[in-house]
Amino acid sequence: MPHFPVNHPARPFYRVLSGLIGLYILVFGVYGTFLTWGDGLFARDGDWVLGLRTNLAFSLVSVVFGAFLLIGATRRTNLGHYMNLTAGGVFLLTAILMMAVLQTTANFLNFSMSTVIVSMLFGLILLGTGLYDKVGPPEHAEDERRHRNHTISEAGTR
Template sequence: MAHFPVNHPARPLYRVLAGLVGLYILLFGVWGTAETWGEGLFDRGSHWALGLRTNLAFSLVSVAFGIVLLIGASRRTNLGHYMNLTAGAVFLVTGTLMMAVLQTPANFLNFSMSTVIVSLLFGLVLLATGLYDKVGPADHAEAEDRRRRDPVPGSR
């Protein structure tokens, strides 16, 4: 079974990182929506926003995803933990799939290689933040701290 650290001391930093990723995605989505408004939903034109190629569909999905990530980063519960783990996996899978269809008509989100790289990078950042931002009762955190200092009880 997987073990996630509880009440990690750097948890505020991880929440800020997840919030910054969410903010970038939201700004990208808003800028991309403004840039591609009036075009076809899955148009494969040459529209760029914040250094990434986009179309209206990708921009609208990014607005929704950015809002969700900001909500998760603003909560001090395990909601952000689960959202970041899920979002990290989604970004990694999406980046890999879009890289596989980059130069084909199946590239319906109008990805470029820079978009793939940013998607994979954001996936790794969100996955890392999801691994370390779990919240639990103080006694769980104390028990984990004891385990960290003495992994094999009675070995000292």
């Protein structure tokens, strides 16, 4: 069973961090959509937005994904926890897949190496925020704290 801290004291900070990532992605997507609107959906032109290369398809996906992350960051339930864990995994997987096809015609989202690096960083940050923003009743948080301290004290006595 994985260990997810419940009601972590730094949870508001992590929610703000995931919200800022979502805001960046949303602004990137909206600006990229306006910039690439006349181009083909999967064009491989040299359009750069906020330091990342893009095309219309990538910009539209970014609008949806940015809104998705902002919704998750504004919820005070475990919805944000699951959304951040999922988004982190999606970002990491997408970065690895797009890095594999970077110099080929299969690079349909027009990624560059800087886009891959930013996607990996965002994925790691979102996974981290997803690990620490789980919400639960005070009893669950106390049980989790007791279990954590009990396990540590047992390991120290061996």
